[in-house]
Amino acid sequence: MVFVTKSASEHFSYPRTSTKVSKLFSGIPLVDLTKPDSKQLIVNACEEYGFFKIINHGVPMDFITRLESEAIKFFSLPLSEKEKSGPPNPLGYGNKHIGKNGDVGWVEYLLLTTNTESISQRFLSVFGNNAEEFCSALNDYVSAVKKMTCEILELMSEGLKIQPRNVFSKLLMDEQSDSCFRLNHYPPCPELQGLSSAGARNVIGFGEHTDPQIISVLRSNNTSGLQISLRDGSWISVPPDQNSFFINVGDSLQVLTNGRFESVRHRVLANGLKSRLSMIYFGGPPLSEKIAPLQSVMNGEEESMYKEFTWFEYKKSAYSSRLADNRLGHFERIAAS
Numbered sequence: 001m002v003f004v005t006k007s008a009s010e011h012f013s014y015p016r017t018s019t020k021v022s023k024l025f026s027g028i029p030l031v032d033l034t035k036p037d038s039k040q041l042i043v044n045a046c047e048e049y050g051f052f053k054i055i056n057h058g059v060p061m062d063f064i065t066r067l068e069s070e071a072i073k074f075f076s077l078p079l080s081e082k083e084k085s086g087p088p089n090p091l092g093y094g095n096k097h098i099g100k101n102g103d104v105g106w107v108e109y110l111l112l113t114t115n116t117e118s119i120s121q122r123f124l125s126v127f128g129n130n131a132e133e134f135c136s137a138l139n140d141y142v143s144a145v146k147k148m149t150c151e152i153l154e155l156m157s158e159g160l161k162i163q164p165r166n167v168f169s170k171l172l173m174d175e176q177s178d179s180c181f182r183l184n185h186y187p188p189c190p191e192l193q194g195l196s197s198a199g200a201r202n203v204i205g206f207g208e209h210t211d212p213q214i215i216s217v218l219r220s221n222n223t224s225g226l227q228i229s230l231r232d233g234s235w236i237s238v239p240p241d242q243n244s245f246f247i248n249v250g251d252s253l254q255v256l257t258n259g260r261f262e263s264v265r266h267r268v269l270a271n272g273l274k275s276r277l278s279m280i281y282f283g284g285p286p287l288s289e290k291i292a293p294l295q296s297v298m299n300g301e302e303e304s305m306y307k308e309f310t311w312f313e314y315k316k317s318a319y320s321s322r323l324a325d326n327r328l329g330h331f332e333r334i335a336a337s
Contacts, residue, residue: 028238028246032056033151042152043159046257050249050264051228054152057245059144064219064279066137071277074134075108075185085110090319091180098206103323105206106270110183114142114281142181145245145281146172149217152247153283160257162296168256171214176286178311179213184268184278186225192272205268205276209323212314213284214256216248220278229265251328252285252314255306258293263328287312307331 029045029052031038045052074082079095086093088111095108150169157165172179186205205225220226222242227235238246254263268276285291292308309331318327 028053030055033058033148033155039155039159042155046156046249046253046261049228049230050254050262051266052247053241054148054245054247055243057148059141059148059245061243063137063141063144067141067279068221068277070134070137071110071183071185071279074110074183075277082108098323099319101320101322103207105204105268106186106189107205107268108185108187112138112181112183114146114177114179114181138181141279142281145217146179146283148245149215149281149283153215160260160297162294167294167296168214168253171285171289172283174286174289176288178284178287178315180282180284182278182280182282184276184280186223186268186270186276186278188275189270189272192270203270205270207323208265208267210263210265210327211248211250211282212252212318212327213250213282214252215250215283217281217283218246218248218278219244219280220276223271223274223276225268225271225276226278227267227269231262235267250282251318252291252311254328255291255331256294257297258302259305260297284315285311287315303333305333307333 029041029049031041031045031052032055034056035041042052082093082095084093086095088094088109090099091111091113093108093110096104096106098105098107098109150166150172153168153172154165157163157167157169166173171177184206189203189205191203192201208229218226220240220242222240224237224240226238226240226246228238229235248266249261249263251263253261268278287310289311290308291306291311291314293304293306298304306328314327314331317330321327
């Protein structure tokens with residue numbers, strides 16, 4: 001659980017509200033990976049929302065349930081045991097504090113590299129001999145999700161009619177790929193318990209942000225809380241679906257497509273009754289990879305909207321910012337007046 005010494009309202013900000021906010025949004029784009037129109041549906045979803053849901057994804061449910069079970073075991077440990085896997089620098093166990101720049105949320109988490117060997121060493125002191133079970137479950141899950149993610153990225157390339165087909169996926173397949181994995185646990189928030197719908201208010205679980213990587217793949221249990229921001233600035237709640245995956249366009253993909261795809265701003269609100277567990281794979285390029293709009297995406301005399309940068313430069317900039325900051329703002333080309 002998350003430990004705090006004061007009421008949640010003294011620690012966690014209430015999100016800005018909008019008259020356009022709706023309780024649930026049934027229009028989340030749905031893509032069936034087995035259908036021939038999936039590549040065009042993916043492109044349409046990335047252009048309109050930067051977000052979509054995947055079904056018939058091919059990731060074995062056994063891989064999902066095994067890792068979720070191991071995650072629940074970890075988050076059920078006493079705080080003193082979990083803290084042996086921290087502090088997050090940036091990898092490791094974190095509790096309430098998100099990054100080093102003052103962001104807090106009603107959440108505890110594990111941020112991990114996708115390198116199984118380094119994970120095994122980190123958790124040996126926590127799990128003992130059972131560390132192998134955790135790492136085995138993690139490796140199976142990440143391998144399957146990575147394969148699915150690369151398939152999605154290749155369908156994107158086909159839908160955009162750009163070559164080679166692996167122009168995006170090769171960045172994740174590279175041995176030096178800087179991908180990472182996150183487990184987020186949102187326990188029931190006491191601040192929200194016992195409130196009627198009339199007295200209900202929102203407590204931030206994870207503050208609004210975009211993901212800096214190329215693509216993010218989210219799976220959560222059947223508990224609400226995730227919200228995305230539409231292009232008009234309104235926030236909509238995403239109905240939970242524990243059998244599907246949700247895909248986020250990241251900042252790096254926004255740059256690679258010269259803004260044709262826009263990274264989705266999203267957040268998580270705390271729940272007063274149910275625990276929420278989410279598992280996110282962040283597909284990132286090698287640290288030395290240069291990120292700039294692809295010529296094959298731009299039309300005619302279209303100019304680049306962004307300065308070229310390496311993933312290391314952007315990652316360093318992102319980690320030094322607040323969650324809600326416009327991280328790409330520093331890398332945009334400013335037209336001469």
